[in-house]
Amino acid sequence: xxxxxxxxxxxxxxxxxxxxxxxxxxxxxxxxxxxxxxxxxxxxxxxxxxxxxxxxxxxxxxxxxxxxxxxxxxxxxxxxxxxxxxxxxxxxxxxxxxxxxxxxxxxxxxxxxxxxxxxxxxxxxxxxxxxxxxxxxxxxxxxxxxxxxxxxxxxxxxxxxxxxxxxxxxxxxxxxxxxxxxxxxxxxxxxxxxxxxxxxxxxxxxxxxxxxxxxxxxxxxxxxxxxxxxxxxxxxxxxxxxxxxxxxxxxxxxxxxxxxxxxxxxxxxxxxxxxxxxxxxxxxxxxxxxxxxxxxxxxxxxxxxxxxxxxxxxxxxxxxxxxxxxxxxxxxxxxxxxxxxxxxxxxxxxxxxxxxxxxxxxxxxxxxxxxxxxxxxxxxxxxxxxxxxxxxxxxxxxxxxxxxxxxxxxxxxxxxxxxxxxxxxxxxxxxxxxxxxxxxxxxxxxxxxxxxxxxxxxxxxxxxxxxxxxxxxxxxxxxxxxxxxxxxxxxxxxxxxxxxxxxxxxxxxxxxxxxxxxxxxxxxxxxxxxxxxxxxxxxxxxxxxxxxxxxxxxxxxxxxxxxxxxxxxxxxxxxxxxxxxxxxxxxxxxxxxxxxxxxxxxxxxxxxxxxxxxxxxxxxxxxxxxxxxxxxxxxxxxxxxxxxxxxxxxxxxxxxxxxxxxxxxxxxxxxxxxxxxxxxxxxx
Ligand SMILES: [Zn+2]
Numbered sequence: 001x002x003x004x005x006x007x008x009x010x011x012x013x014x015x016x017x018x019x020x021x022x023x024x025x026x027x028x029x030x031x032x033x034x035x036x037x038x039x040x041x042x043x044x045x046x047x048x049x050x051x052x053x054x055x056x057x058x059x060x061x062x063x064x065x066x067x068x069x070x071x072x073x074x075x076x077x078x079x080x081x082x083x084x085x086x087x088x089x090x091x092x093x094x095x096x097x098x099x100x101x102x103x104x105x106x107x108x109x110x111x112x113x114x115x116x117x118x119x120x121x122x123x124x125x126x127x128x129x130x131x132x133x134x135x136x137x138x139x140x141x142x143x144x145x146x147x148x149x150x151x152x153x154x155x156x157x158x159x160x161x162x163x164x165x166x167x168x169x170x171x172x173x174x175x176x177x178x179x180x181x182x183x184x185x186x187x188x189x190x191x192x193x194x195x196x197x198x199x200x201x202x203x204x205x206x207x208x209x210x211x212x213x214x215x216x217x218x219x220x221x222x223x224x225x226x227x228x229x230x231x232x233x234x235x236x237x238x239x240x241x242x243x244x245x246x247x248x249x250x251x252x253x254x255x256x257x258x259x260x261x262x263x264x265x266x267x268x269x270x271x272x273x274x275x276x277x278x279x280x281x282x283x284x285x286x287x288x289x290x291x292x293x294x295x296x297x298x299x300x301x302x303x304x305x306x307x308x309x310x311x312x313x314x315x316x317x318x319x320x321x322x323x324x325x326x327x328x329x330x331x332x333x334x335x336x337x338x339x340x341x342x343x344x345x346x347x348x349x350x351x352x353x354x355x356x357x358x359x360x361x362x363x364x365x366x367x368x369x370x371x372x373x374x375x376x377x378x379x380x381x382x383x384x385x386x387x388x389x390x391x392x393x394x395x396x397x398x399x400x401x402x403x404x405x406x407x408x409x410x411x412x413x414x415x416x417x418x419x420x421x422x423x424x425x426x427x428x429x430x431x432x433x434x435x436x437x438x439x440x441x442x443x444x445x446x447x448x449x450x451x452x453x454x455x456x457x458x459x460x461x462x463x464x465x466x467x468x469x470x471x472x473x474x475x476x477x478x479x480x481x482x483x484x485x486x487x488x489x490x491x492x493x494x495x496x497x498x499x500x501x502x503x504x505x506x507x508x509x510x511x512x513x514x515x516x517x518x519x520x521x522x523x524x525x526x527x528x529x530x531x532x533x534x535x536x537x538x539x540x541x542x543x544x545x546x547x548x549x550x551x552x553x554x555x556x557x558x559x560x561x562x563x564x565x566x567x568x569x570x571x572x573x574x575x576x577x578x579x580x581x582x583x584x585x586x587x588x589x590x591x592x593x594x595x596x597x598x599x600x601x602x603x604x605x606x607x608x609x610x611x612x613x614x615x616x617x618x619x620x621x622x623x624x625x626x627x628x629x630x631x632x633x634x635x636x637x638x639x640x641x642x643x644x645x646x647x648x649x650x651x652x653x654x655x656x657x658x659x660x661x662x663x664x665x666x667x668x669x670x671x672x673x674x675x676x677x678x679x680x681x682x683x684x
Pocket of ligand 1: 048125139140141174200201
């Protein structure tokens with residue numbers, strides 16, 4: 001591993017900091033923290049932490065000695081001054097005299113001693129940093145180091161790899177106990193460069209930022225050299241079997257890793273998937289699957305993202321999807337049972353009182369194909385997958401130099417259910433569509449875009465499909481979460497299937513399809529050319545059928561129900577003169593919606609439609625509004641609000657109606673009217 005320290009960059013950082021009133025040491029602390037955070041071989045997503053001992057002025061204007069320590073869960077790659085809250089050092093150090101400190105007391109003491117009372121909570125490893133005497137302390141979970149220390153004889157391997165430069169601290173869970181043990185070991189053996197925290201990570205220190213950082217890089221390089229020197233010869237695994245594509249496998253995995261809600265009939269707890277199928281992952285699954293399947297985290301804080309062991313599935317061989325689906329459901333069921341037993345056993349040992357987390361898998365291994373990370377959002381699923389990839393790399397190297405050994409079950413439980421670790425995941429209330437995946441067609445149009453925004457705001461992951469990809473991408477920029485924009489022409493069956501395959505491969509499946517794409521054609525029905533009528537049916541009827549069919553196929557593979565939503569029109573109920581080419585397929589669309597409700601109700605798939613009228617959109621442009629208002633002798637405002645309530649109806653109103661239908665778990669075959677009141681178009 002090479003040092004990324006560039007003296008000119010560091011000097012520039014110090015100069016820029018000085019203009020903003022930031023002291024040089026803090027600027028350098030931020031610079032080297034970001035260097036460490038930028039390498040996934042050192043830390044991943046909020047793991048690891050750094051600190052600086054310096055002085056600061058408190059609210060009374062008095063200068064005091066402080067520890068600037070990374071905030072709990074903050075990402076080192078993106079750190080700034082606010083991510084390194086300052087805590088009074090003396091009160092932290094006084095804690096060393098105590099025998100034990102309760103978690104709540106520790107957090108209270110930290111918060112009471114923050115220089116800025118509004119600052120985020122310091123890292124859970126704050127005391128480890130506070131007790132060490134060095135000005136700069138860096139702590140990472142470097143992968144090559146983990147491969148050496150996650151071993152039955154980790155201490156011996158460390159002595160061989162690092163000599164006396166790092167002292168070995170046996171495993172203890174992070175917190176007060178580990179901090180006390182670490183300073184005892186340090187004072188006894190006075191290592192020159194830092195500490196190894198058994199089965200957890202590495203600490204380096206120094207009088208300057210560069211010294212602490214470059215010691216970290218040098219130690220990690222020694223670990224890499226040790227692995228290279230000691231690697232046992234091994235056979236290269238080759239994959240000869242042909243797997244089903246990810247798009248076909250993912251919905252089966254996702255469905256099996258969902259859980260029925262015991263409180264709300266028809267509701268499911270679902271997860272979003274992130275797939276990794278690189279050559280390294282696939283070959284590791286061939287050669288080390290047995291070891292990986294036994295599980296065990298490579299460093300304790302991964303447990304909150306990955307759980308302690310993965311779900312291992314059989315090969316998904318081509319043409320044998322039914323067998324794979326059966327085996328997947330059985331394996332997922334066995335996983336849940338095993339997790340519940342583990343919780344019951346360990347909760348009892350720990351004195352009871354813990355609340356069980358959901359028992360669903362977070363990492364799924366499919367030999368021959370790759371791995372899935374699972375979480376409640378796409379962003380978090382990608383974090384889980386990143387951690388799982390690094391976990392595989394560490395275990396594989398550990399097996400090359402010896403035998404991978406993780407912490408014991410009781411130790412894993414203590415970390416997984418440690419309130420300070422759980423706090424990193426946040427406690428915010430989840431939005432109503434969390435874990436669900438929604439597809440919107442015609443997503444670049446006014447109603448489609450408003451619907452995509454409304455569903456994302458309600459917590460769904462959203463795929464925006466439109467025949468105009470650039471316009472869909474434009475809309476995706478203003479949708480929250482992690483939207484996926486795809487080109488899709490609903491008049492082309494191949495285009496629809498390809499788009500749904502991409503969605504299934506990207507998010508893991510589909511729960512809600514809002515079939516919205518449409519366009520209007522006019523003509524007096526007795527005289528209109530047949531090809532006009534056919535064109536309109538192709539888009540305004542068959543387009544919906546293709547989308548619904550593709551969505552239902554995925555929903556059935558998941559086995560967790562779903563929801564089809566159609567944009568019908570007032571024309572479906574109340575035809576307008578010379579508007580037959582548009583109204584007739586829309587009338588057929590209402591019948592289509594009812595047919596889906598009828599044929600798939602037993603599968604928990606609901607089908608509903610929104611009947612909206614007079615919305616400013618691509619179908620009713622500003623020019624059309626002006627000309628129609630003029631033709632009727634009305635102002636534009638009066639024309640647009642020409643309904644019983646005299647209120648203009650907007651695309652957002654239609655989006656809210658779709659959202660309501662998605663959430664109404666006991667409603668199917670429903671038409672919701674959003675038109676301000678038009679008695680001729682009232683449903684009867
Ligand atoms: Zn750590």
